[in-house]
Amino acid sequence: MKKKIDVSKYFAYLFLITVCLIWVIPLIFGISTSFRSQAEVVNEGFRLLPVNWIVDNYVTILENTSSAPILRWIGNSLFISITHTLLVVVVISVTGYGYARMKFKGRDVLFFTLLGISFFPNVVNIIPMYRIMDLFGWVNTPWAMIVPGLAGMGNIFLVRQFMKGLPMELDESARVDGAGDFTIYFRIILPLIKPVLIVAGLFSFIGSWNDFLWPVIVFTDVQRMPVTAGLLLLQDIYGNYQMVGRLMGSAILAIIPTLLLFLFAQKHFVSAINLNAGLKG
Amino acid sequence: MNKKKYSQWFFVGPHIILFIAFILIPSIYGIYASFTNWNLMTAPNFVGLENYRTILFNQDSSFHREFFNGMKNTLIFVGVSVPLMVVIPLLIATSIEHKKVKYKNFFQSIVYIPGLISISAAALIWSLIFNSQLGVMNNLFGFDTVWTATQPYAWMTIFIMTVWGGIGGNMIIYRASISSVSQDLYESAEIDGAGAIRKFISITLPSIKFPLIYTVVMTTAGSFNVFGQPLMMTGGGPRESTSVLMMYIRDLAFGSGQSIAGMASAMAVLLGMVLLVISACQYYIMNRNSA
Incomplete structure (x- = not known):
């Protein structure tokens, strides 16, 4: 019976971690894109972090x-x-x-x-x-x-x-x-x-x-x-x-x-x- | 003694004035306007039930088409998003409240944070994620879909964004109610050999019946007012298949060109009649809560 409870614990963790990733990635994506140049976004496609960090976007904004x-x-x-x-x-x-x-x-x-x-x-x-x-x-x-x-x-x-x-x-x-x-x-x-x-x-x-x-x-x-x-x-x-x-x-x-x-x-x-x-x- | 007699109006009076100006008068005027051909600026002409007849029965009228399309799309949104916004936070809350799970408040914060983000900021980010050339979905997962311009994907983008930003409150309510369920119940169920799912169905769900009803009613009431997500994610498209009633009402009353506020008011009243049923449930719940 102990085993049963442990399995449910791992399911709970797995589920929570998946949810948290889905919840956080859009924000990280938004933040990181704000530090990338348009050329980099177009050429390199999706990246979680910028290749070159730039602040030009914020300056222009x-x-x-x-x-x-x-x-x-x-x-x-x-x-x-x-x-x-x-x-x-x-x-x-x-x-x-x-x-x-x-x-x-x-x-x-x-x-x-x-x-x-x-x-x-x-x-x-x-x-x-x-x-x-x-x-x-x-x-x-x-x-x-x-x-x-x-x-x-x-x-x-x-x-x-x-x-x-x-x-x-x-x-x-x-x-x-x-x-x-x-x-x-x-x-x-x-x-x-x-x-x-x-x-x-x-x-x-x-x-x-x-x-x-x-x-x-x-x-x-x-x-x-x-x-x-x-x-x-x-x-x-x-x-x-x-x-x-x-x-x-x-x-x-x-x-x-x-x-x-x-x-x-x-x-x-x-x-x-x-x-x-x-x-x- | 005389002074005491009137002092209550010093306390409740100012709010009553606000109430009359910003709730009572607009409500009455809104109903009245639905029986007129008001254009928002000049005095309205009374036209009786004409607006309602056009909206409900005139097959050739664009208002008839818009109302039924908008109502259909609003109902689709409510019908899909409400179950999602109850079931998903319930699963998350149950997982967080698992007695062996740690970092409970961390998980809770992550899920709650998008609820603090305005619809327009969230929509900008999600639109980019679903963007066909630059977005995450097509780049990372190799989809070849113009998400917001193809059904059923256009709806999916709206639902994903809604769930992402809208479940934090319900999750916190479920967490608090689950954690207040007596541990004795679970322990005796364990002695009887019940597994996690069994315990959830036979103990957790019945114990949190009231918070569940509360969140269903509140979420439904909120969902009927849907406006921002389709406006910013899909613009109501493709071919008006995500145009919800609030978008038509706003366009008719405040869009470019002559305002058709009378017709828009009639649509608002019709939507309001649906909402009245839900409001009745809300009123009942609040009173029960206070007892």
Whole structure:
């Protein structure tokens, strides 16, 4: 019987290593191609590592600030994602406090009505949302990507759940001491809900960084778009795979920020995903 | 006392304004627009059920053809990608949670990382891999296929990229649920002589039923909104065989030339009706989760 278990161990390893190779090779291929010249790519075909390492692709990418301003795109994305994330954290913690810790007539009816409406499929909203952005003068501005997402209910639901798990005695004893709602929110509740805010913040950041459909619709100005929308233009700008090194270099640059975030906050990601699924992280 | 009565609106009020402006009004307007010949800029004219009649029943109309082609392709995507995005991460999670496997977090990170990459960056890399002259597939494995322009390979490129970038979250959920299954169950099964596969089917699968349902519903809901992968990998081709509904909706409303936003809204509502069923499941699950 011991033997049986060992066999399954090797199968598990074999499977995992195969999967990891398949998962990593595209990235290595992308990185290595970004350091190869077009001539080498054409003549030598596929190689995991370049014959001659060159940085020309990156120099050209960074010098092109008119048709494909990649650094500017990344900067736009950073501004959008960071601002969006900070505002999400404020909105969901304040709103969550209202629905979880304050008593007022119709509170739960209101909450579940909004939650129910928010499940209405998003596809239907997109076209009118563009019109609203146009009315506000937000087309081709970061606000089109920062503000609408603040209306979502998913994270508020999460925060409300979390806050309901905190003992009410906390609020009550503070109230006896003369604290108002704002003090209780800021001094007592806010520090306690940090874990769930980190979760919501991480996903808001990644979500807004990687959003694709909406920025493609709402941005036409090359200088103002976020990097996801910008990369869509690259296939045309760098001539249908006539300049693959530049194409790959741009893709790699666009990946770096979220990858760094993952390296620093890996633990939170795992507990975040599990918290969302209603599992203990 | 009087002050206390209204202070809740300071907390929930700002979000309600956001909700009305960016969820409630667009939803209602989106439904209304589907009954009009809206062109996005001037005031819409009410045309009743005309858009729906054209889309659903007018055989000669390009909208009819586009809707059914787009819906068919969206369903193909959902039908193939959802099972893949459940089964593959489940196998990976099971392997990682094998009690004698080490480097668990390393394997997990490798599989999760592509999920952090935007669709457009991932698509650039995968397009090059499947490129007929310069790509890995044809160079290394000697294929002689123009992958993105021949079926069924065009679909395959889309599925491969989707699975590559989309299974990390499900895998982490499965891992957490598998690791919380009681070891006693496995041990007593081992005493009864059950092998690895037997244990997986009789113990693991039933124990993680709820996370499985959760991921199936969430993955399905996400898959119906597919847009970026076909747009960037195949451009909807060959011969519109990978053109999904979201691509048609976007083209009609925001494409070059006169916007046909009314018709696009009607298509969006029809797609939304399919999604509503899935949303109902989501709502049910969230409430169950909170209980």
